[in-house]
Amino acid sequence: MNHKDLESQSNASTKIPILWIILGALGMFLAHYLVFIYAPMETTMRAAQRIFYFHLPSAWLCYIGFIMCAGWSLRYLMTQNPKHDALALASAEVGLTFGVIVLTTGPLWARAAWGVWWKWEPRLTTMAILFLIFTCYWVIRSFGGDNAGVRRFGAVLAVLGAPNIFFVHVAVTRWRGDHPNNIGLEPEMRVVLYSCLLIFIILFSLLVRLRYRVHTEERTVSALSRRLSRIGG
Amino acid sequence: MSERTQQVSLQAQGLTKAFGEHYALIELDVAWYQGEVCALLGPNGAGKSTLLNLLSTLQAATEGEILLKGKKLTRQSAAELRKEIGFVGHQTMIYGALTAFENLEFFAELYDCWPAELSQKEHQAWLLDQLEQVGLKPAAHRLASGFSRGMSQRLTLARALLPKPSVLLLDEPFTGLDRAGIQQVCELLIKAKARGATIILSSHDLETTQAISDRALILKAGRLQGLHTLDVGQDKGALLELYQGSVN
Amino acid sequence: MSAQFWPCFKAILKKDLKIELRSKETLATVSLFGVVLTFLFAFGFMGDPATNLAVAPGVLWAALLFTGSLSVGRTFAREQENSAFTALALSPAPRSAILAAKVLVNIAVMLGVMLVITPLLAILMHIDLSTNLFALMSLITLSTVGFALVATPLAVMAVGARFPEVLLPMVVFPLVTPVMICGVRGSAALLGTSADLDYLAWTQMILAFDMMIGGGAFFLFDWMVSE
Amino acid sequence: MNRHPLNIIKLLSLLFIVLGLCLGGLTVSVAQAQDGSESVKPEAKLEAKPEAKPEAKPEAKPEAKPAQVDIRPNPKRAANKNFDSEKEERLENLRYKHLWIAYSLVWIIIFVFIRQTWQRSQAVSSRLEELKSRLIALEEKDK
Numbered sequence: 064m065n066h067k068d069l070e071s072q073s074n075a076s077t078k079i080p081i082l083w084i085i086l087g088a089l090g091m092f093l094a095h096y097l098v099f100i101y102a103p104m105e106t107t108m109r110a111a112q113r114i115f116y117f118h119l120p121s122a123w124l125c126y127i128g129f130i131m132c133a134g135w136s137l138r139y140l141m142t143q144n145p146k147h148d149a150l151a152l153a154s155a156e157v158g159l160t161f162g163v164i165v166l167t168t169g170p171l172w173a174r175a176a177w178g179v180w181w182k183w184e185p186r187l188t189t190m191a192i193l194f195l196i197f198t199c200y201w202v203i204r205s206f207g208g209d210n211a212g213v214r215r216f217g218a219v220l221a222v223l224g225a226p227n228i229f230f231v232h233v234a235v236t237r238w239r240g241d242h243p244n245n246i247g248l249e250p251e252m253r254v255v256l257y258s259c260l261l262i263f264i265i266l267f268s269l270l271v272r273l274r275y276r277v278h279t280e281e282r283t284v285s286a287l288s289r290r291l292s293r294i295g296g
Numbered sequence: 297m298s299e300r301t302q303q304v305s306l307q308a309q310g311l312t313k314a315f316g317e318h319y320a321l322i323e324l325d326v327a328w329y330q331g332e333v334c335a336l337l338g339p340n341g342a343g344k345s346t347l348l349n350l351l352s353t354l355q356a357a358t359e360g361e362i363l364l365k366g367k368k369l370t371r372q373s374a375a376e377l378r379k380e381i382g383f384v385g386h387q388t389m390i391y392g393a394l395t396a397f398e399n400l401e402f403f404a405e406l407y408d409c410w411p412a413e414l415s416q417k418e419h420q421a422w423l424l425d426q427l428e429q430v431g432l433k434p435a436a437h438r439l440a441s442g443f444s445r446g447m448s449q450r451l452t453l454a455r456a457l458l459p460k461p462s463v464l465l466l467d468e469p470f471t472g473l474d475r476a477g478i479q480q481v482c483e484l485l486i487k488a489k490a491r492g493a494t495i496i497l498s499s500h501d502l503e504t505t506q507a508i509s510d511r512a513l514i515l516k517a518g519r520l521q522g523l524h525t526l527d528v529g530q531d532k533g534a535l536l537e538l539y540q541g542s543v544n
Numbered sequence: 545m546s547a548q549f550w551p552c553f554k555a556i557l558k559k560d561l562k563i564e565l566r567s568k569e570t571l572a573t574v575s576l577f578g579v580v581l582t583f584l585f586a587f588g589f590m591g592d593p594a595t596n597l598a599v600a601p602g603v604l605w606a607a608l609l610f611t612g613s614l615s616v617g618r619t620f621a622r623e624q625e626n627s628a629f630t631a632l633a634l635s636p637a638p639r640s641a642i643l644a645a646k647v648l649v650n651i652a653v654m655l656g657v658m659l660v661i662t663p664l665l666a667i668l669m670h671i672d673l674s675t676n677l678f679a680l681m682s683l684i685t686l687s688t689v690g691f692a693l694v695a696t697p698l699a700v701m702a703v704g705a706r707f708p709e710v711l712l713p714m715v716v717f718p719l720v721t722p723v724m725i726c727g728v729r730g731s732a733a734l735l736g737t738s739a740d741l742d743y744l745a746w747t748q749m750i751l752a753f754d755m756m757i758g759g760g761a762f763f764l765f766d767w768m769v770s771e
Numbered sequence: 772m773n774r775h776p777l778n779i780i781k782l783l784s785l786l787f788i789v790l791g792l793c794l795g796g797l798t799v800s801v802a803q804a805q806d807g808s809e810s811v812k813p814e815a816k817l818e819a820k821p822e823a824k825p826e827a828k829p830e831a832k833p834e835a836k837p838a839q840v841d842i843r844p845n846p847k848r849a850a851n852k853n854f855d856s857e858k859e860e861r862l863e864n865l866r867y868k869h870l871w872i873a874y875s876l877v878w879i880i881i882f883v884f885i886r887q888t889w890q891r892s893q894a895v896s897s898r899l900e901e902l903k904s905r906l907i908a909l910e911e912k913d914k
Contacts (some may be wrong), residue, residue: 114873121877140767160884167880168873175869195718205710209316211356216701219768220715223694223760229792230722230753237745238729268879274890280895287902289317294909352634380637387627393563405555406635408548448626455631551782587824748794756791763784 066204083269090262097255114172116255120263122190128158128267129197133225136218145282148214151221152204153274155197157267162194185236192231209243209285305330305494306351306463309490310360313346322518324358328494330462333485335505336498337539338515343387344498347406348465351496352383364463379407382461384469388448389455392441396451397423398442400458409459430454431480445472448525453481457488466490466497471505482508506535514542552637556645560586562709563622566655570618571656578611578661588670594737596669601667601731605724607661608654608687613713615653616695619646620703643697643765645767647758650692658684679743683730686750690723691716694757701768726750 135151207213623629730746
């Protein structure tokens with residue numbers, strides 16, 4: 064890899080997505096307004112129901128992050144392109160962040176709604192297992208050191224873990240499938256929910272890009288310092 | 297080496313290997329010929345083992361490539377080219393819970409390298425014959441875990457030679473061997489060389505190395521320091537001189 | 545001139561079984577561990593007959609997971625002695641043959657262990673298994689297969705890792721959750737303590753899991769061990 | 772065919788994945804037929820087809836139990852509650868407390884993540900700059 068390669072490689076990822084940041088910031092204000100003022104008060108759950116406008120988009124994006132991680136991991140296994148690996152790691156990390164949101168807001172909501180912090184309910188359980196798998200992924204990637212073996216191990220874990228969740232879900236659903244699913248959201252609630260989802264998607268892609276940038280730059284740094292150590296003898 | 301018209305069997309082009317920020321091997325360009333013995337020399341940490349590991353497909357190069365008989369050694373082609381490579385590493389790579397005979401049998405099955413002219417019944421005799429060549433026939437049916445370092449080394453060598461590889465990579469093959477053992481190993485190597493195999497060995501035993509090597513490749517801190525042709529008639533200290541001259 | 549799948553598969557299988565039958569090391573240690581586990585679980589959960597019936601499946605499958613991760617780790621520790629796995633990796637044997645043989649060996653060892661644990665548990669907890677023996681056996685076998693299919697490729701990859709003994713259980717346990725749930729629920733249905741579904745549906749579910757994870761593992765395995 | 776055993780293995784693997792998915796879906800439909808009217812089941816059955824994605828779908832209806840009868844604002848219901856207003860008020864407080872905790876947690880988590888990313892990226896860029904200047908200095912010295 065010569066100097067120019069390094070330059071172009073780092074330039075491509077150094078660009079801070081200004082537009083996205085502005086969009087995300089505006090979206091935040093909008094989300095606050097929508098969730099706290101615009102959305103009608105729900106009758107049975109009252110204020111606690113508003114948690115759900117954050118909870119649900121986070122859950123979706125958590126899943127999307129993990130699926131993206133699995134997809135990029137598969138590509139990494141096939142191509143050995145370190146960029147795919149960086150993308151996989153970035154999406155797993157962002158997915159995990161949203162997973163933490165889901166797993167903290169979820170119990171708070173459950174406590175207000177059902178009077179318990181945790182319920183062995185299919186979605187909760189599936190989420191928890193998925194979260195565990197990707198926490199393992201993250202732990203391995205953070206503490207295993209940066210070498211090809213660790214990357215491959217993580218990639219395999221992600222690829223095996225994501226479809227595995229299908230089985231966990233089906234199994235838990237059949238085991239504890241006493242969950243009423245029919246809900247009707249009022250139109251205003253729908254509006255709030257979907258706008259929140261959109262805003263969270265913007266936030267998600269922004270975070271993934273920022274994270275990806277960090278990972279690629281870290282790799283550039285190690286490549287550069289390797290080069291320096293080589294030139295320096 | 298006089299017969300330079302011979303074919304190139306193994307080639308390294310810009311071969312580089314980095315571990316983290318440390319370079320073990322830097323842009324190595326070398327060609328090895330059929331039927332030659334090349335000695336790898338250099339102080340500890342010079343990259344000898346790394347080079348052998350790369351050539352054996354055990355590790356993947358960071359940059360550069362390896363050509364085996366003109367074919368690029370990649371992840372895809374490695375599966376097919378592995379049969380052509382014999383490797384003896386620091387570790388003996390034998391199963392302690394199996395006897396010497398069973399170890400060889402397992403690898404013969406794995407490589408599917410039974411001589412075509414032999415019937416199933418003669419396989420056993422053939423394997424014993426292979427063991428005989430490394431002087432292990434008396435211990436053929438003893439568990440390998442009870443072997444001394446020298447015996448394990450012989451068994452490892454027999455295993456590596458079993459599929460008649462065209463490239464033989466040896467990392468410190470003489471460790472733990474007595475004089476007679478070294479003699480025996482040298483004979484085996486010369487036989488393989490006569491068959492047309494390329495032998496690359498790293499060793500600290502300069503005297504033995506000089507006796508069987510055609511060329512000496514000297515590495516220092518991952519870089520090629522010198523590639524010298526050794527003449528049969530040279531006196532015993534010649535290699536040592538070369539080595540010291542290059543390294544210091 | 546790539547090597548063939550079957551000869552290599554047979555050679556590796558033969559070698560592993562030979563070593564295992566000769567030293568009986570893995571089988572003995574892991575079975576003993578399983579026996580100890582079963583006793584401890586029995587101490588911990590022993591109650592009236594109804595409770596015993598209710599906890600037995602959980603105990604059995606927990607024991608399966610623990611002994612399974614131990615035995616998978618053991619079969620690879622054997623390869624690491626003298627770095628023998630390096631020789632295997634350098635051989636022209638197809639990667640899938642190595643994986644298939646290793647999976648089969650692990651299944652064999654784990655089944656052997658389960659053969660010891662299951663009757664012991666039945667005796668300790670006063671449970672009559674004889675009525676649904678075949679169904680229970682198929683459930684256990686399929687769970688074992690599922691576990692081996694998940695754990696073996698990861699164990700192969702963990703051979704050179706920094707902390708394999710923690711890494712493996714940590715990674716494998718969340719991945720085999722479906723096996724755990726289906727196995728426990730299925731055997732609970734067999735024992736009559738669970739009213740939700742009949743065991744056949746659960747068995748089918750594990751089978752589906754086995755096929756899918758097995759397919760995935762074999763599909764990916766070439767890429768897994770590339771260096 | 773025999774020359775590429777690996778490809779056959781790959782094909783077989785894919786076949787098994789598909790079979791496994793079908794079987795998984797089939798089991799669910801069997802289960803559904805067995806216990807009849809569970810509203811969750813048909814959903815799970817649908818999920819059998821697209822690979823790896825199904826998990827996102829069930830999240831679509833997270834409202835769960837609270838919405839038992841009717842979610843629309845219902846004055847009668849509100850009137851009914853008068854008899855236990857103290858308890859109701861405590862519950863209301865609890866709900867608001869939970870909302871605020873959840874809300875602040877969401878932003879704390881996101882903020883911490885962004886801050887951490889930012890710090891790392893700052894550290895990396897400064898190191899990158901330093902290395903680049905060293906590299907340029909070295910290259911100039913070479914000339």
